[in-house]
Amino acid sequence: MLRHRIRLLCFASLASVALAASVAPAAAADAYDPWPGLVQDIFNNRPMNDGSDVIGIEMPARAEDAAIVPVTLRTKLSPGDNRRIKTITLVIDQNPAPMAAKFTLGPDANVTEISTRVRVNNYTDVHAVAELSDGKLYVTKVYVKASGGCSAPAVKDAEEAKNRLGQMRYRQFARPEQGPASNIREAQIMIGHPNNSGLQMDQVTHLYIPAFFINEVQLWQDDSPVLAMEGGISISEDPNIRFTYVSNGAKHFRAEAKDTDGHVFQHEWNADASGT
Amino acid sequence: MAHGISVIALLLMLGASTIARAQEPELPVSEVAPGIFVHIGVTALMTRENEGAIANVGFIVGDSAVAVIDTGGSVREGRQLLAAVRKHTDKPIRYVINTHAHPDHSFGNAAFVDPGASFVGHKNLPRALTMRGQFYLDGFRRTMGDALIDEVRLVSPTVLVEDTLKLDLGGRSLTLKAWPPAHSDNDLTVFDERTKTLFAGDLVFLTHIPVVDGSLKGWLDALDELAAIPAERVVPGHGAVSKWPAALADERRYLNALAADVRALIASGKPITVAAETAAASERSRWQLFDDYNARNATAAFSEMEWE
Numbered sequence: 001m002l003r004h005r006i007r008l009l010c011f012a013s014l015a016s017v018a019l020a021a022s023v024a025p026a027a028a029a030d031a032y033d034p035w036p037g038l039v040q041d042i043f044n045n046r047p048m049n050d051g052s053d054v055i056g057i058e059m060p061a062r063a064e065d066a067a068i069v070p071v072t073l074r075t076k077l078s079p080g081d082n083r084r085i086k087t088i089t090l091v092i093d094q095n096p097a098p099m100a101a102k103f104t105l106g107p108d109a110n111v112t113e114i115s116t117r118v119r120v121n122n123y124t125d126v127h128a129v130a131e132l133s134d135g136k137l138y139v140t141k142v143y144v145k146a147s148g149g150c151s152a153p154a155v156k157d158a159e160e161a162k163n164r165l166g167q168m169r170y171r172q173f174a175r176p177e178q179g180p181a182s183n184i185r186e187a188q189i190m191i192g193h194p195n196n197s198g199l200q201m202d203q204v205t206h207l208y209i210p211a212f213f214i215n216e217v218q219l220w221q222d223d224s225p226v227l228a229m230e231g232g233i234s235i236s237e238d239p240n241i242r243f244t245y246v247s248n249g250a251k252h253f254r255a256e257a258k259d260t261d262g263h264v265f266q267h268e269w270n271a272d273a274s275g276t
Numbered sequence: 277m278a279h280g281i282s283v284i285a286l287l288l289m290l291g292a293s294t295i296a297r298a299q300e301p302e303l304p305v306s307e308v309a310p311g312i313f314v315h316i317g318v319t320a321l322m323t324r325e326n327e328g329a330i331a332n333v334g335f336i337v338g339d340s341a342v343a344v345i346d347t348g349g350s351v352r353e354g355r356q357l358l359a360a361v362r363k364h365t366d367k368p369i370r371y372v373i374n375t376h377a378h379p380d381h382s383f384g385n386a387a388f389v390d391p392g393a394s395f396v397g398h399k400n401l402p403r404a405l406t407m408r409g410q411f412y413l414d415g416f417r418r419t420m421g422d423a424l425i426d427e428v429r430l431v432s433p434t435v436l437v438e439d440t441l442k443l444d445l446g447g448r449s450l451t452l453k454a455w456p457p458a459h460s461d462n463d464l465t466v467f468d469e470r471t472k473t474l475f476a477g478d479l480v481f482l483t484h485i486p487v488v489d490g491s492l493k494g495w496l497d498a499l500d501e502l503a504a505i506p507a508e509r510v511v512p513g514h515g516a517v518s519k520w521p522a523a524l525a526d527e528r529r530y531l532n533a534l535a536a537d538v539r540a541l542i543a544s545g546k547p548i549t550v551a552a553e554t555a556a557a558s559e560r561s562r563w564q565l566f567d568d569y570n571a572r573n574a575t576a577a578f579s580e581m582e583w584e
Binding site: 058060064065066067068070072115117121122146147148150151152153154155156157158159160164167169171173174190192209236238240242 | 378379403404408415457460489490491547552571
């Protein structure tokens with residue numbers, strides 16, 4: 001009987017070692033799927049329709065740098081479709097704050113492409129949920145592996161990040177495939193901000209460092225809204241949004257950003273020139 | 277009978293692991309100059325199999341004390357380094373110097389915690405450990421496993437270097453210098469006056485592709501000042517102990533190529549994803565681990581250079 005039990009014990013410990021060895025990579029993250037809970041928390045359990053014909057997510061399969069992972073959202077509605085995308089919500093399921101951003105597309109701006117950069121903490125699904133003018137939600141997803149090596153979803157040069165606080169840059173890109181008379185534009189807004197997550201504990205005081213991030217960005221051509229973003233800590237330091245839109249002939253491009261400390265950063269540029 | 281054998285097997289297993297804990301084998305080190313001992317890490321990512329022993333670690337023996345420079349990528353490696361120190365000298369370890377926060381250089385710290393030893397680092401090192409430590413522990417659990425990671429403790433320095441600091445090991449003076457952001461934002465170098473040996477940490481890479489985790493511009497700016505250090509040899513963070521400053525040539529070429537390519541892509545309006553795919557491609561054949569780090573370097577460089 002004793003013999004039997006000891007054998008069992010040996011077997012059990014061997015088995016658990018083997019099990020640990022075979023499932024250890026990413027097992028913890030994969031075992032639990034947070035998405036159903038996120039649908040409840042972020043989208044109030046509204047039904048999710050297949051969005052593969054509505055919205056695409058482009059991300060590298062592996063997050064090369066955990067702090068700066070490029071993501072592009074591309075609308076896929078055909079020109080003849082009479083529905084319009086009103087908002088796109090980007091969710092990084094396994095991040096500490098999964099809702100990375102909610103973009104609101106200007107009703108007259110015809111934004112078809114939005115690129116930004118996010119932090120990726122873990123092996124994770126990334127969902128994009130588009131709300132269309134038909135009142136329904138459409139979802140699509142990709143899977144991203146966390147980075148290896150010494151990168152971390154933290155600022156690289158903490159002093160420089162502070163020095164840039166509130167700086168804004170605007171840039172217009174030439175679209176060579178469009179003729180000079182085309183009214184399709186591609187532009188980029190950069191906002192200097194450390195976008196601290198607030199999830200790190202100070203080693204000395206054992207208090208959490210308060211979060212400090214950009215939570216709202218609004219962009220206009222003259223007084224017509226182009227794009228707005230509600231952001232969270234999953235957006236990389238120095239938030240950067242590159243997007244396409246249709247010019248209404250406006251002379252000015254305007255940006256306003258707010259952060260969690262109540263700072264308001266505003267800037268206006270000549271619409272067709274790049275500048276700081 | 278079978279019963280007895282099982283019990284003995286169990287006891288042997290238990291005994292072996294206890295002994296392993298108490299007395300690790302020595303990390304192989306070579307004496308690259310009188311009183312300077314170095315272990316050259318394997319050029320690889322940190323894994324369970326290599327126990328995180330991928331960075332160069334070492335120690336310097338003075339007339340009255342020892343300084344350890346970097347502690348390795350696991351407490352197990354740290355204990356093996358400690359065993360190597362004890363094989364070569366019985367003088368006390370007075371300083372444990374971390375050249376920066378990265379796990380392959382600091383995960384072994386816990387092996388050296390002792391009332392007589394002070395931990396020394398860049399003034400930004402405590403902040404870096406705070407901001408990144410938990411993420412590193414979680415991330416490397418995946419590739420190194422629970423056994424190695426469970427015993428890792430983040431040990432913050434109590435002696436901080438703001439600019440330069442001299443440490444005396446008894447007849448042997450070490451000059452520590454804290455650098456502006458370059459490889460990371462907490463890089464520290466150690467120069468041994470007696471043998472003119474520079475421990476450069478990850479400010480110098482050979483063979484292993486350089487990794488940009490601080491500021492590419494800052495790193496390029498630091499190269500001339502680094503080259504001016506009157507050293508005869510360098511112990512890089514990764515790669516072979518080499519002649520100084522000739523050892524900087526490969527790294528300088530790579531960082532310049534990366535910066536030039538990234539600046540050209542930004543000027544022509546290309547998105548950051550194109551930089552990850554194409555920048556510094558001319559360097560691929562010249563480095564190990566190129567595909568593990570180059571895209572990440574390009575991504576980091578692009579987001580930095582955009583603000584020029």
